[in-house]
Amino acid sequence: MTSSLVVDRVTVEYTAGAPVLRDVSVAAAAGRMLAVTGPSGAGKSTLLRAMAGVLRPVTGAVAVDGRPLRDRDDAVSRRVVLIPQDNGLATILTASENVQVVLVANGFSPEDARRATAESLEQVGLSAQAGQLVEELSGGQQQRTAIARGLALSGAVLLADEITSELDAANRTKVLELLRAEADRGACVVLATHDLEAAAACDAELHLLDGAAELVRAYASAPVTASGS
Template sequence: MTATQPASATTGATTPTLSVHNLSRVYPSGDGQVQALAPFTHAFPPGLTAVVGPSGSGKSTLLNLLAGFDTPTTGHVQVGDTDLTALSETSRADLRLRHYGFVFQNHNLVSILSAQENVEFPLTLAGLSPRDRQARARELLALVGLERRADHLPSQLSGGEAQRVAIARALAGNPGVLLADEPTGNLDTRTGERILALLRGAADAGRTVVLITHDRDIAAQADHHLSVRDGVVTPG
């Protein structure tokens, strides 16, 4: 099996609908305010949605609001039947554990844990038995082509390998929503294409994948597109 082929590890996710309604974020700045995200309403369909824009345009603000890491100034984020923004922090964390997977630009692996242990980590939080989480982690590392690197620490992996471990970890709980923040930003073109293929596979399995990127060549391979400039989100 290659890292780009679909496998059972990428299927079977329950994909909740993800939508935002009149969502905005304003930050205080000196004597005034900065509108990081202008009010907008949008439903994110299953498949791969690319959110494109220059640095500082509001892309990361949008992602943080979708994840519930930040609180909107107006509006709300709807995940299935649940208003994410109305939940307590504990309930938001529980919802993220059940429905979300995250891939960050710098992979954010735990440095003292092996690749295998990093993938197991969210499954430990979810209460899976050691046997089940070890089997799941092995399955996912095989999916991303790193079964032979399972015992390696992040410092012993290349940037592309670490990012593939991060994708395996993001898929561990079989989430319906996958949020990826510039996951190819620090990688060479060939490795970036391999990472994109893994995200493409997750989207093709029925997940809602939201990919933040400044690279229009990467974005061109998505199913759906949003542009962000000066905090204003527009289709295409």
Template sequence: MGTTPLDGAAALVGLDLRVVGPGRLLLDEVSVTASPGRMLAVTGSSGSGKTTLLSVLGGLLRPDSGQVSYAGGPVGTRHGEPRAGTALVLQTYGLVPSLTAEENVSVALRARGVGPRDAVSRSTATLDRLGVGDLVDRLISELSGGQLQRVAVSRALAVEPEVLLADEPTSELDETNRDRVVAELRAEADRGAVVVVATHDPDVAAACDDELHLVDGRVEGLPAGVPVEVIPGHEHDPFRRPGS
């Protein structure tokens, strides 16, 4: 299956993002720029704000203050859905249990106007790329966690998005399948997509071009409210910040 090259001019930008949760700040004046053609790792321990940040960047959650945009426009609809052209890989997978692996991917393609025959063909090809081509006719309810994760990644890749946000997309995978997923995410960035990966895995972060490290909802080691092109060429020990 071929890929559609993208205009490399569009960036995903969040400025001074603040999200208030029950009893604490989930994001505290976080600013970030995710550029097309590059992979950005969002790192941090559990509860640091990684999932919240991806939800804001994807248009699933409106920040209490601050601004987020893609190519200068909104990232979500008024109904709290991602903009067309954005694909998300959720920690909870977001798959329909009563459908097969192929049907879950095809549904996403059909929603973007792809015809039935092409949707099946593209779905099957993408599942095969992720090493789950033998599961096309298996119900989601019958799959393991690692298989579910790769089907969820397949669904995001199949639609050839402009923005791909992946929340812990390798947490259930062995090293071989982890590297397979990372290679596919890299291929999306090489195509010109904005790729943002929330991860606790230093090896996944090391495969990215840039890194944004969160601690208790704040960007560690950088002044609050400063737009971040983040830190290229980082070294990991694991997630050691420069100068620390």
């Protein structure tokens, strides 16, 4: 199953009258990777949270396959997966437990959850750390655990927020290859990043600055539009 994601003239505010994103539009295609770039504070995480249904736009809409997202629960039911910048892991659980509990909550049987957890941790090179508490893992290992959890969910839309920031060069390359594999299976992948090399590995790039958006690189053979004021 493949999905497209469209952000249509979205404005997001945390404080009334002080927009973090202003009139942003972009279309992200199934089977492709879209980079969202820009300096710290430009609104990258805010845009991904809006794409994930976590934040409700003041104006505009986010739609998956032509149907607007109502909220985060609606997004989850439509297989929109968010890998957050802060990883969102429970430190008192093991790496394996952090993945399994989310899979079971999303309808996996315990057996399928165990199998998918083992596979995803192996993909990110953490098989040996599966039984370790998250609080015992390094920052990079915690980040890879969060990535493994996101990959195991096999989302139709995969939103990854600065997920290579704690990784060394070898693991960054591995993670970008895994994101490409997700796109190759038909997922719509959006990567928020300040890493120019990670952005260059994507098929298109949307640059944010002061809440406004500019499409600096379009998909080679898929329609994408972006605008900002």
